[in-house]
Amino acid sequence: MFGMLSSLWDYRGFILSSIRNEFFARFARSKLGGLWMIIHPLSQVAIYALVLSNVIQAKLPDIDHSYAYALYLMAGIVAWNLFSDIIGRYLTLFIEQGNLMKKMKFPRITLPAVVLGSALLNNLLLIISLVVVFALMGQKITPEILWLIPLVLVTTALATGIGLVLGILNVFVRDIGQVVPIVMQVWFWLTPIIYPVSVIPEKFKGSMAYNPMFPIVSAYQDILVYNKAPDYMSIAWIAAISIVLMAFGLFLFRRAAPEMVDVL
Template sequence: MQGMLRALWAYRGFILGSVKREFQSKYRNSLLGAAWTVLNPLAMIVVYTVIFSQVMHTRLPGVNSTFAYSIHLCAGVLPWGMFVEIVSRAQTAFIDNANLLKKLSFPRLCLPVIVVVNALVNFAIVFGLFTVFVLITGNFPGLTYLAIIPLLLLLTLFAIGLGITLGVLNVFFRDVGQFFGIALNFWFWLTPIVYAINILPKPVQTGMQFNPMAPLIEAFQVVMVQGRWPEWPQLWLVALLGVLLCLAGFSLFRKHVGEMVDEL
């Protein structure tokens, strides 16, 4: 592990340069540029607010208006978007960079790190604007806002662990990526982001405890909407899965890194 960290630090210039190039190329020849980072999630939030606000704001604790429901949505949709970005891009990172892997010698783990840094930059932009919005409107949660930092670390740990594991498997079994794309759509609606968990039947509510993203997204919403500290013990599952997936992903990577280049 120390060897990996030293190698990544030695190639920090390569990582930061790749992040910069990707960010610039993403918005090259675009009139709105980085504004698309904000417009895409904003459009989703507006649609969900229009469709669900009148139904949901009376069923969510601490949410008693359309305005408050919009904050509730932002606090759920934005972290979910970061999770999807990390997992989706990590699972195709080795395939998308096949030519680079074949031509250059560098620590292969630089690729997942680049994915994470890019996702954090995008999240910082959109969540920063969301924070400015709640400050201006007088809905800033106060000191509990600091809880966002460990919640982000947990989300990143879980996402990159899952992403690397799927990324290695996807090199050898390309159906993995296709299947997970479908699974993400179901996973979104099985996570209480746009609705309240208390509207679900009791058996479904019981089963929701096995969805690691449910308590994590709820923690973001509790902080931003209710101004309360998260219930940390409820996050044990996502923390455990994050650690196990990272160990599994790194183990698969070390074991098959030589074969991966031949498969690409």
């Protein structure tokens, strides 16, 4: 583990330049550039809001706001986007970078670090844009928003642990790459993002305890929509699980990296 951290520090220039190059390459020759990172999630929110607002809005508890449902949607989607973006990138990372891993000698851990840095940069810009949109909608921005910092770290750790394991498995069993997008889509709909917990039948509410994204998404909604601090205990529990998963993912990556090069 300490060897990985040392490699990341030694190659910090390579990591930072790779993140910068990837960011600008994504929007090369685009007239709107980085605005597409904001347009895509906001358009998703607009579609859900137009289709479902009349059905759901009356059932949102304790929100007295003309844009209540849109605020609720945006808070949940910004959390999910970071989670799904990291997992999606890790899923195909080692396959896409196979030639680089075989032809060049460098610390392999820098590849996940570049992906992670890029995803965090995108999410930071999205959160800033979201805060601006909330302010324009008349939503109060309170000091509780600082809770987003530990929440982003917890979400990142959880996604990194899951993403690394899936990305490694995908090298050896390519069916993983076909199954995971389906699972992620189902997972999205099983998480109270476009609907509140209150609409879930009582007999199914207990199953939310097995969904690690439920307390994270709920915490984002508490902070951004209800202007209150999240439940400390649930976040602490998910943080512990996330750290264990991330440590396991890094351990598996360290052990499997030589074999992945041979397979690729």
